[in-house]
Amino acid sequence: MTIEERRCPANHPCPAARICPVGAISQKGFGLPVINDELCVKCVRYCPMGAIRE
Secondary structure, X not given: OEEOOOOOOOOOOOHXXXXXXXXXXXXXXXXXXXXXXXXXXXXXXXXXXXXXXX
């Protein structure tokens, strides 16, 4: 899984990280979110900006 930087504003808490059912998305401050591929269950639909891609 990857995050497209140009689609992710990264100036606010990541909404997908807040609702990720397995805690696979983390974010330090308002930086670009990071996805732990080992935990990820590929629920990309949770990103309202469509920035998460397989």
